[in-house]
Amino acid sequence: MSQPGVTFHTPTGDYRVDALLDAAFGVGKWGGPQGTGVTLTYATKGPGSTYIQNYSPLLEPERGQDLTPTEAQEVGFRTAIQTWGSVANINFVEIEETADQTADIRFAMSRSVNAQEFEDDFGYDLFAYAYLPQFTPIAGDVWFDPDLIDFDYTPNTHGSGYYLMLHELGHALLGFEDITENGGVNGAALSAGENFHAFSIMSYHATPGIAADPRNAAVSFPTTPMLYDILAAQALYGPNMSHNATDTVYQFAPGQAIYQTIWDAGGIDTIDWSNQETAAFINLNDGSFSNMGPPRSNGTDEFPETLAIAFNAIIENAKGGTGNDTIVGNAANNVVYGGLGIDLVTGFNGNDLIYGNQGTDTIYGNLDLDHLYGGQDADRLYGGQQADVLYGNFANDVLYGNFDNDFMFGGQDQDTLYGGQGNDIMFGNLGDDLLFGNRDNDQLLGNDGNDTLYGGSGNDGLEGATGNDRLFGDEGNDTLYGGTGTDVLYGGLDDDLIYGGDGADQINGGDDDDRLFGQEGNDVLIGGEGSDYLYGGSGSDQMSGGIGNDTYVVSNLTQSVSEDANAGVDVIETQVDFILPANVEIGIMTGPNNISLSGNALNNSLTGNIQDNLITGGGGNDTILGNAGADTLDGTSGSNLLQGGFGDDVYLIHSAADVVVEDANGGVDTVITTFNTTIGTNIEVLILNGSANEATGNDVDNQLVGGTGADLISGRGGNDTLSGNAGADTLVGGTGDDVLTGGGGADRFAYSGTNLGDDTITDYETGLDVITVDNGLTVIGIADNAGNAEVSLSSGDLITVLGVSSGDIEVEDLMAT
Structure with a gap:
């Protein structure tokens, strides 16, 4: 058969590719221009295979020599050639050679006298070699020394024999050169830190600076082309987009040695470590290494990086095992299960769904919109850059929303939630939880348990719900709901709205103009600085406005109000009979009942409701307004202004200085x-x-x-x-x-x-x-x-x-x- 032709290598501009391409004149790739695929035939030495005697400078094959590989070598060769075909757009067709039909890629044995002049780095007269794609009859032929028969050619066992198959096919198929410091096309070269097997099987180094001894069983050899090999093969032929193009699960037997690179063309794929007991580091990013299974060895030292993901391959999901795993996501929408153990999971880009499962886990959402689930034990969850959803679930969890508008749910037990930036929604749920809204306008709900909530800056909403809770609004115009239980609520800075709920609550508005509602129970309300509004609700409430022009609402006879001297002009709105305490200037009667209101020694302003009221001025020069209803207005001492309003009013005048004002038709x-x-x-x-x-x-x-x-x-x-x-x-x-x-x-x-x-x-x-x-x-x-x-x-x-x-x-x- 005629060869498919050769296109000479030209620089790609990517040193990782160019360093692998042989720079010799006339050497290139099979078929058309770089980036296009090709169909190649291949064969192992068979009865119909013929070779021209002494057809190359190395004088192989030798007369009278049996050139037939062993069955193990043939299996290894077939697997290795299809392994290359799985990553690059090369269609391989196996043929049986005849006198009239020879394959493009051929495998046989040789003990050429000239070839034996070569020694490897370890002094062995043992070798394998191949001819690069070019316009010659020897192009594409792969030769192994017969003394290599005892090498391990079993695929995926890390044996040197199978590795040599992959290596020599790299020459024969792609025109790769052995990586040296001299570099490839256009002088491109790999650094010493890249010149070893983890990056390319074309290297002779097991680790940087340490040569790989093929006779040393302790040396780990790759079972696939590695990162730069796949990158270069796809640059020459294009990727194989049918290989693992559906939903693929990559799982390994417990204790299995791994040294390979995954190429995956599509689907929703998973690296599944759930059947393993040893800890793993799983990195889903393409071009990255993971530490999985037994470490690889250079014959002396061990190294943890065993599994790589080819460039441009997307693996979406991962499952950890029972060990303490570390899992790093990529730019896809990942689904990650930490499994058992103390795991560290980082979502990276994409809208990720991460489950810590059992064990004390640490989970980072990183970029985009993530869902994080802590699992059974005390976990730490970090939301990342976008609007994330965090569920602590069981045990004492710590949740960090970080940036954007996050939803955070503590779950059972005693959780700690930090909202970070953005308008966050935070639920402590069960247990005695600690919630920090931090920046922006957050919503914090303690739910069950004795919770402590800090709103932080921004206009926050805090609700303790059940339990004896502590709520601190901090900066911003906050709204606080104590719920049931004996709660402590502190508004902090700015204008806050505070509801005590059930139970005997301690409520403090803090600075600025606050609105305080005690609601049920015997509450203590303290307005603090600013013009505050204090509504005791039901129960025997104690109210103190502090500095500022405060307003109090009194709804039953057991409530009390205290004010400091010179602390502002204060108002009491009462629904029951009431006497203004010292230092309160204004009294207003509300509600549907006939009630009485009495002033104090100050110059009071007293106003009735629409019912029949008794309003008494007390000392001072008072202004008394009856409003609607048949009111009785008693100025007592001082120079008072009395105005009954609508209704049949009665004025009790004690001084000629009093002034009575009535409207026409006012009763x-x-x-x-x-x-x-x-x-x-x-x-x-x-x-x-x-x-x-x-x-x-x-x-x-x-x-x-x-x-x-x-x-x-x-x-x-x-x-x-x-x-x-x-x-x-x-x-x-x-x-x-x-x-x-x-x-x-x-x-x-x-x-x-x-x-x-x-x-x-x-x-x-x-x-x-x-x-x-x-x-x-x-x-x-x-x-x-x-x-x-x-x-x-x-x-x-x-x-x-x-x-x-x-x-x-x-x-x-x-x-x-």
Whole structure:
């Protein structure tokens, strides 16, 4: 058969490839341009194989020599040639040679006299060699010394015989040279640290600087082309994209020696170490080495790196064994199981799914969106750069979210969670957990157990849930929920919202303007610095606002409020009867009930609700607002401003300095006072509680009631009702149709001027009371009418005196006396 032709080597620009390519003129690859595949035939020496006598300078084959390899050598040769075909786009076809048909790649034995002039690095006249691809009959032929018959040619046993097959085929198939310091095409050379078998089977070194002795059974030899070999073969022929292109599982027998490189063309693949007891280092990155199984040896020393992954091969998944494994992911979306043992797993790039399984594991998500599961024991999980999901599961785990918006779940037992940067969601779940939100706006939930939560910077949400929890908001506008149990909640800096929940909680807002809600239980609420809002809720709560303009909500009689002097202008909103404590300035009544509110020694502002309230000012110059409802407003001492609002209000006035303000149509309002009083606008009723006082109405229909002394009661405008009560009172109806009741004592019903209206006197006592006229007003007649006396005045007005006759009326003209 004719050969497929040869394309001369040209530099690729990658020193790892160029260092392996023979630089001799006329040497190259089989077939077309670099990067294209080829079909090659191969054969071992058989009955029909013919060779030209002395066809090369080495004079092989020797006349009369049996050139037939052993069966073991033939198996090794076939396996080795297909191993090369598994990594590069070379289609191998085995043929049986005849006089008219010879293979491209041939394998036979020779003991050429000229060849025996060569010695290897160890002084043996034992050798194998091959001819490179070129335009000659000898190209592609592989020759082994017959004395190499006792070498181990079994594939995958690390024997030197099988390794020599791979090595010589590297010459025959690809035009590779033996790696020396002289380098390959374009002078490319490998460093001393790369010139050994782990990088290329074309090297003569087992480890850097240490030659590989093929007679030393202690030396480990590779069972496949290695990293740079595969890279160079694929540069020449392209990769074999059908080899292991489906979902492949790479598993090894327990204790199996490994020294190989994996080429995998596709699928979702797994390196499975789960059947092993020894610890492994598994690196899923292409071009990397893993430490798996017994270490390789250079004959004297041992080295752990045994398995490599070819460049551009993607292995997605890994499973650890029962030992303490280390697993490193790659840029794919990895699924990794740590297995038993104390494992270290790093996800690297990709959206990884990592299970620590049993053992105290350490797991790093690294880049992209990872899911990390700790497993049975106390694990440490690190989220990485993107938005990760971390589950501690069992035992006392430590979880680090690190960057981005992470979801973290502690699981059972006592876990510690660190959110890091990003808006994290953190669940402590069971056990006494410790959660740190750190930066940004985090959500922390302690759940069961006695948890401690730190929000850190950012606007965080913290919830203790069940158990006796400790919550610290730190920086930012935080929201804290204590949940059930006896909790300690501290807002820290900025404007916080804090809910105690059930139980007797300790709540401290910290700095800035906070909102505190004790809710259930007997709570202690401390506002701290800033203008705070404190709502005790149910229970016997103790509230203290601290510095700032604070607002308190009191909802039951057992709650208390304490304030420091000069600590701001403070407000109490009460739903029950309440007396303002010292240093609180403002009281506001809320809720649906009729309640009472009393001020303190300060200048208070007191406001009622929409029900019927009793509001008492206490000391100081107070402002009292009744709001809706029939309220009673008592200024007590000081110069007070009282405004009842809508409803029939009652004002208790103790000082002439008090001011009463009523709106029009705001109800029938009453002023009760102990001193001379002229009622203001929109006040309808005035009651004197003193003795010998003056009560003066306004221009609406008033009811004026005297006290126990000799009062002067003047109705002024409107249809008024005047009652003198006890004492010798003087009642002046004024204009309008008035009703006058003198009460006990010698009372005077005084009339003066014009337009007085038609009045009625209800209790005129003959011989005791008197009607007086003045200022030009005269009585022009007194007549009886239906059992009453009617007194006609010169102004045209009429006085009806009930229950008496005309003869019983005494009229005194003051102008006449």
